[in-house]
Amino acid sequence: MRLGIISALHEEQAGLVEAMEGPAKLIHGKREFWVGRLWEIDAVCVLSRIGKVAAAMTATTLVEKFGVTHILFTGVAGAGDKTIRVGDIVVAESLVQHDMDASPLFPRFEVPLTGQTHFQPDQQLSLRLSGAAHAFLECDFLDTISETERQAFGLTQPRVHRGLIASGDQFVNDRLRIDALNGALPGLVAVEMEGAAVAQVCHELDVPFAVIRAVSDNANENAAHDFMRFVKSVAAQYAFHITRRLCRHLVEAPLQPRSESAGM
Numbered sequence: 001m002r003l004g005i006i007s008a009l010h011e012e013q014a015g016l017v018e019a020m021e022g023p024a025k026l027i028h029g030k031r032e033f034w035v036g037r038l039w040e041i042d043a044v045c046v047l048s049r050i051g052k053v054a055a056a057m058t059a060t061t062l063v064e065k066f067g068v069t070h071i072l073f074t075g076v077a078g079a080g081d082k083t084i085r086v087g088d089i090v091v092a093e094s095l096v097q098h099d100m101d102a103s104p105l106f107p108r109f110e111v112p113l114t115g116q117t118h119f120q121p122d123q124q125l126s127l128r129l130s131g132a133a134h135a136f137l138e139c140d141f142l143d144t145i146s147e148t149e150r151q152a153f154g155l156t157q158p159r160v161h162r163g164l165i166a167s168g169d170q171f172v173n174d175r176l177r178i179d180a181l182n183g184a185l186p187g188l189v190a191v192e193m194e195g196a197a198v199a200q201v202c203h204e205l206d207v208p209f210a211v212i213r214a215v216s217d218n219a220n221e222n223a224a225h226d227f228m229r230f231v232k233s234v235a236a237q238y239a240f241h242i243t244r245r246l247c248r249h250l251v252e253a254p255l256q257p258r259s260e261s262a263g264m
């Protein structure tokens with residue numbers, strides 16, 4: 001396997017490139033692709049930058065030019081439901097582009113001419129990722145997130161959720177908007193700006209993928225408050241240690257080859 005690891009922001013991927021064995025930097029499409037071994041896994045780390053086009057371009061390049069066989073997207077998201085708290089982790093079970101609307105020509109949210117509104121990540125990889133996230137919260141959370149940061153963000157007993165992630169070219173910072181999205185998209189757990197674009201690309205190129213996000217805000221009027229502090233001091237630790245646990249597990253127990261009908 002060759003694992004492509006995408007994050008939108010530099011701060012979200014802090015430490016991963018440093019942890020690579022024999023990293024080589026290759027520039028393509030105005031992005032730096034770091035190719036090397038991460039905890040014994042052949043990997044390519046890259047920053048997509050923010051938004052669906054940036055993410056789609058990055059995912060396509062990873063597959064077409066760098067030959068990755070699997071894609072992992074790590075980063076942050078706004079809570080998509082009132083039961084989800086800052087510091088919780090969401091792993092996508094399904095992804096939708098919440099700003100896709102070609103109605104009345106096509107149903108709202110449907111990606112025209114694909115017949116699909118929702119795109120499913122690879123079940124095996126997503127299960128491994130949830131496992132790594134649970135292990136992180138149980139074993140690493142208290143050691144890696146300082147008490148100051150835990151108190152600053154009110155992080156008590158964070159949880160892992162699996163569900164629908166909605167992506168759009170919009171930083172959601174409006175209570176009415178997030179409530180409307182929650183009403184229109186049953187099972188919504190988080191909103192962000194890239195995952196569903198990666199999902200569409202991976203669906204079209206038949207590449208298994210998974211998306212994990214640390215919840216940085218409630219997608220309301222306070223969403224931007226202390227955003228970068230959360231990314232640097234909390235989300236980066238989550239991404240680093242969860243990826244480490246995932247890679248180690250993939251070495252110990254490689255993924256089963258997908259059957260014709262599995263995964264999508």
Ligand code: ADE
Nearest residue numbers: 076077078171172192219
């Ligand atoms: N990423 C993190 N928080 C977000 C939000 N509120 N809206 C969109 N993307 C986000």
